[in-house]
Amino acid sequence: MKALLLTGPGQIELKDIPIPEVTTGKALVKMKAAALNRRDDWIREGKYPRIQYGVTLGSDGAGVVEKVFDDIHKAWVGQEVVINPNIDWGSDPEVQSKNYTILGMPVNGTFTEYLLVNIDRLQHKPFHLDFLQAATLPLGGLTAYRALFRRGGLRAGMNVLISGFGGGVAQFAFLFAQAAGANVYITSGSDEKIEKALKMGAKGAFNYKRQNNYEDLWKTRGGFDLIIDSAGGDQLNNYIKILRPNGRIVFYGATNGLPSKVDLYRMFWNQLTLQGSTMGNDSEFNEMLSFVSQHKIIPVVDSIRPFSKIASSFADITKPNKVGKIVFQV
Numbered sequence: 205m206k207a208l209l210l211t212g213p214g215q216i217e218l219k220d221i222p223i224p225e226v227t228t229g230k231a232l233v234k235m236k237a238a239a240l241n242r243r244d245d246w247i248r249e250g251k252y253p254r255i256q257y258g259v260t261l262g263s264d265g266a267g268v269v270e271k272v273f274d275d276i277h278k279a280w281v282g283q284e285v286v287i288n289p290n291i292d293w294g295s296d297p298e299v300q301s302k303n304y305t306i307l308g309m310p311v312n313g314t315f316t317e318y319l320l321v322n323i324d325r326l327q328h329k330p331f332h333l334d335f336l337q338a339a340t341l342p343l344g345g346l347t348a349y350r351a352l353f354r355r356g357g358l359r360a361g362m363n364v365l366i367s368g369f370g371g372g373v374a375q376f377a378f379l380f381a382q383a384a385g386a387n388v389y390i391t392s393g394s395d396e397k398i399e400k401a402l403k404m405g406a407k408g409a410f411n412y413k414r415q416n417n418y419e420d421l422w423k424t425r426g427g428f429d430l431i432i433d434s435a436g437g438d439q440l441n442n443y444i445k446i447l448r449p450n451g452r453i454v455f456y457g458a459t460n461g462l463p464s465k466v467d468l469y470r471m472f473w474n475q476l477t478l479q480g481s482t483m484g485n486d487s488e489f490n491e492m493l494s495f496v497s498q499h500k501i502i503p504v505v506d507s508i509r510p511f512s513k514i515a516s517s518f519a520d521i522t523k524p525n526k527v528g529k530i531v532f533q534v
C-alpha cells in the first residue's frame with residue numbers, strides 16, 4: 205500500500221509499505237479520503253515535538269472499516285467512519301494528559317491507503333457528508349468546537365470575530381458560530397475571501413493587510429464578546445481594544461509569533477480574558493460530530509486532489525488564495 209512518510213528533515217515521500225496486520229483492540233480502515241492541516245507542514249519542517257522519521261503523517265481522514273481482530277467488534281466491519289485523532293487525552297476534560305499525542309506523529313496517521321487504529325478512535329461518519337467532506341472534520345472541527353464552546357462560552361446573540369477566515373480551523377469556527385446563532389464577523393488578508401465570507405453570511409469583515417484601524421471599524425458595532433484567533437503577534441493588542449468589557453480572546457495557534465507587548469492595563473480594567481485552547485477531549489469530538497449532523501454543516505473544501513499528489517500539495521498549505529481544506533481522494 206502507499207503511505208506518505210516523513211523520511212528525513214524536511215523530506216516527505218509517498219512510499220510502498222506493507223498493509224499492517226490487525227491485532228487485538230484494533231481495526232483496519234480502508235481510507236477513502238484524507239485532509240491536510242498546517243500541523244502536517246510544521247512536522248515536515250521539524251517544528252514539532254517528538255518528531256520521528258519513518259512515521260506516516262496525517263491527522264484527518266475518513267474511510268470504511270475493512271477488518272477487526274476481535275469478534276466483539278465485528279459490527280464495525282463495513283461501517284463508514286471518521287477517525288478521532290486524539291491519543292491518550294486522559295481523564296481530565298479540561299486539559300490533556302502529559303502522554304497526549306495526535307494521530308500522525310509520533311503514531312502513524314491517515315495519509316495511507318490502510319490505517320490501523322484503535323477501535324475506540326472510530327466514529328460514524330455524519331450521514332449528510334461524503335467521505336471527502338467528512339475527512340476535513342477531525343482536527344480542525346475539534347479545535348474550533350472547543351475554542352468556541354468550552355473555552356469561548358459561545359452563546360446565541362454574541363458578537364464573535366473569527367480571524368483569518370481562509371484558515372482550516374477558522375472555517376469551522378465560522379460555520380459553527382453561525383449555526384449556534386452568533387453574529388459572526390471575520391478578518392482576512394484577502395478581499396476575495398472577504399467577499400466569500402460575506403456571501404456566506406458574515407455580518408462584516410476587516411482586511412488585516414489593507415486596514416489598520418480596527419477600533420474605528422468595530423466600535424460602531426458595539427465591540428466583540430469573543431474573538432477566535434490563531435495568528436498571534438502584535439495584532440493581539442488590536443483585539444484587546446475591540447473587545448466588550450468581560451470579553452474573551454481564545455487563541456489556538458500563534459502562526460505569526462509572540463506579541464512584543466500586551467496591553468494589560470486595558471485587560472484588567474475591562475475584565476478581559478486571554479484564553480489558550482488546544483484540540484478537544486473525546487466527548488467534545490463526539491459532540492462536534494453531533495453538532496455537524498444536527499446543523500447539516502457542510503465543510504468548506506478548497507480543492508480535491510488525487511492521493512498521488514499529496515507530497516507536492518504541501519507547498520499549497522500556505523498559498524494565499526486557499527479557503528478551507530485541501531482534501532485527497534485515497
Ligand SMILES: NC(=O)c1ccc[n+]([C@@H]2O[C@H](COP(=O)([O-])OP(=O)(O)OC[C@H]3O[C@@H](n4cnc5c(N)ncnc54)[C@H](OP(=O)(O)O)[C@@H]3O)[C@@H](O)[C@H]2O)c1
Pocket residue numbers: 241242243246343344347367368369370371372373374391392393394397412434435439456457458459460481482483521522524526
Ligand atoms: N492548538 C491546536 O490544537 C491547533 C489545532 C489546529 C491548528 N493549530 C494552529 O493554528 C494555526 C492555524 O492552523 P490552520 O490549520 O487553520 O492553518 P491554515 O489553514 O494554514 O490557516 C492559516 C490562516 O491564518 C490566517 N492568517 C495569517 N496571518 C494572519 C493575521 N495576521 N491575522 C489573522 N489571520 C491571519 C490566514 O487567513 P486569510 O487567508 O483569511 O488571511 C490563513 O489562511 C497553525 O499555527 C496551527 O498550527 C493549533
